Amino acid sequence: MENAILDPSHGNDQEAKFSVAIARDILQYVAAQGVDLQDIYRSTKIEATWLEDPDRQISGELMRLLWREAVLQTGDRDLGLHIGEAFDLPAIGILGYVLLNCQNYAQVLEKLSQYTCLFSQGVAIHHQTFERLLYCDCEIVGGVKNYLLDEPRHPIESTFSALLNATQKLTGKALQVYEVWFQHHMPIDCREHERIFQTQVKFSQSINRMIFSADVLDWQVRSANANLLSVFESHANDMLKSLSQSASYSHKVMKLIAENLHGAVPPIEAIARALMVSVRQLQRELQVENTSYQQILDDTRKQIALKHIRDRQTSIHDLAFLLGFSEPSAFYRAFKRWTGATPRNYRV
Numbered sequence: 046m047e048n049a050i051l052d053p054s055h056g057n058d059q060e061a062k063f064s065v066a067i068a069r070d071i072l073q074y075v076a077a078q079g080v081d082l083q084d085i086y087r088s089t090k091i092e093a094t095w096l097e098d099p100d101r102q103i104s105g106e107l108m109r110l111l112w113r114e115a116v117l118q119t120g121d122r123d124l125g126l127h128i129g130e131a132f133d134l135p136a137i138g139i140l141g142y143v144l145l146n147c148q149n150y151a152q153v154l155e156k157l158s159q160y161t162c163l164f165s166q167g168v169a170i171h172h173q174t175f176e177r178l179l180y181c182d183c184e185i186v187g188g189v190k191n192y193l194l195d196e197p198r199h200p201i202e203s204t205f206s207a208l209l210n211a212t213q214k215l216t217g218k219a220l221q222v223y224e225v226w227f228q229h230h231m232p233i234d235c236r237e238h239e240r241i242f243q244t245q246v247k248f249s250q251s252i253n254r255m256i257f258s259a260d261v262l263d264w265q266v267r268s269a270n271a272n273l274l275s276v277f278e279s280h281a282n283d284m285l286k287s288l289s290q291s292a293s294y295s296h297k298v299m300k301l302i303a304e305n306l307h308g309a310v311p312p313i314e315a316i317a318r319a320l321m322v323s324v325r326q327l328q329r330e331l332q333v334e335n336t337s338y339q340q341i342l343d344d345t346r347k348q349i350a351l352k353h354i355r356d357r358q359t360s361i362h363d364l365a366f367l368l369g370f371s372e373p374s375a376f377y378r379a380f381k382r383w384t385g386a387t388p389r390n391y392r393v
Contacts, residue, residue, distance in 0.1 A: 060190040062102035064164035069096045070136040071115055074128045080118045088114045099138050100284065105167060105192035112199050123237040125199030129206025130241065134214065137164045139281050144266075146274035150216060151262035154181065160281050162288060166296070167193045168204070169348065174259045175355055178223070181208070183253040184351065185228070187344035188336055189295045198229045201253050206241055208255070216264040222257050226250035251384040251391065252351055294320070294330040295341060302345045310369035313338045347383045350376075354392055361388045 068091060076082050086093060089110040095101055116124050134141035140160045147153045158171045166189075172181045183204055185193045193200055205225060212220040222244045231248035232238075238246045301319050305311040316338070317327045331337055346368045353359055359367075365376030380388045 061105050061166040061186060061193075063105060063108050063167060064099075064138060065095050065101040065103050066099060066136055066138045066164060068103060068108065068111055070132070071111055071128060072096070074131055075115045075119055077131075078119050078121070080115075085111070085114050085118060102166075105190065108200070109192040109196055112196065116199065122232065122234070123202075125201070125203035126206045126237050126241055128199075129203040129208075130210055132203075132207035132210045134211055139277060139284065140164055142277045143274065143281055144211070144215065145268045146270045146277060147215075147266050148269045148271070148274075149262065149266060150212070150264040153212075153215060153266060154262075156278075160285070163281060163284055167191045167200075170204075171352060173352070173356060174262075175357065177259045179257055179259040179261065180355060181255045181257075182351070184348060185253070187347070188299055188341045189293060190335060197253075198227075198232070201227060201229070202238075205253070205255055209241065212261075215266045215268070216261075217267055218261075218264055220257055220261060222255055224254075224256045226252060226254040226256075228253050251386065293334055294327065295334050295336050298327075298331070298338065298341050299345050302342055303349065306345065306349070306367070306369055308366055308369065310342065343379070346379065350380060350383070350388075354380075354388055357392070361392070364388070 072082055072085065072091075075085070082093070085091070089107060091103075091107060091111065095103065112124075116122065121127060134145055140157070140163050143156050143160060144153050147156055154172045158169075161168060161170045167186055169184045169186055170182070171184070172179055174180070183201060185191065185197060185201075187194065209220050209222070212218070222242050224244060225238070225242045225246045227246070227248050228250055229248060235246060297320060298316055301316050302311060305315070313324055313327065317324045320327060322330070328338070331341070350364065350368060353364055354361075361376070362373050365373045368376060370376040370379070377387055380386075380391070384391055
């Protein structure tokens with residue numbers, strides 16, 4: 046293992062990793078604003094040579110330092126929004142090329158959700174429709190050490206701003222957003238949010254979300270090419286396979302719980318068997334990653350619940366059963382602890 050201080054891309058497995066392409070995009074933007082990158086390299090311990098390796102992953106702690114330093118050096122309190130405005134799809138590597146060759150916007154969102162972890166293990170992006178509205182959510186991943194849990198503002202605002210920009214470039218049409226929700230607190234000045242999103246922006250919400258018309262799913266992608274999509278997806282799937290083989294125990298446990306959470310909670314013994322380790326070893330590995338089986342189970346249930354709660358075809362009672370709760374009241378208590386609202390009120 047390389048020195049974790051010198052090269053955080055090979056640091057502890059318990060920390061969510063991020064593609065170096067994100068760091069490169071930030072650095073290119075701040076350089077265009079006249080910032081001397083050598084100052085940032087010195088402050089963050091990022092090596093310029095890392096930017097030349099498109100498959101490199103770096104630690105969340107480095108991303109935290111980079112965002113802080115970039116805001117400080119530019120003096121731009123809305124840096125995330127502005128980087129999103131300047132976003133170019135190839136900046137996120139292979140995923141950008143996959144999106145450029147999708148057939149329509151529905152496929153864009155599907156592939157974005159499928160391959161998000163290639164550029165960020167810190168968020169999960171998914172969408173759902175209800176009554177001709179499309180809800181696009183950016184969930185911050187729990188159960189692992191993830192800097193976004195503490196400092197989400199600029200990365201999440203950049204993500205939503207970039208999605209608007211990418212939609213325009215992919216389809217030639219401007220995305221009309223009905224509402225934007227952010228989990229972080231309201232900044233002092235929201236004029237840039239209003240200018241960019243052209244709609245009501247809400248803060249201190251239970252989830253990061255953009256709401257727009259489901260009609261956009263039929264929009265055609267101007268650069269669609271089925272043959273190229275197949276080529277780029279093949280490479281993306283190889284990267285996913287490689288990522289999964291080196292994933293932390295937290296990620297592996299969360300994935301197995303989600304796959305086996307069908308009316309009953311899979312016991313830790315079953316998960317340990319699937320991972321071919323003893324229960325004691327699994328518990329030790331999770332402790333090293335600063336989490337536990339119970340915490341991962343809770344985080345997995347929360348993510349699944351938030352993903353499906355607005356689907357009115359699934360009753361709250363059925364959702365509670367699918368998540369392995371013995372009775373609906375236990376689910377109600379857990380959901381209120383997660384979001385501050387009851388499932389019924391949250392669904393409204």
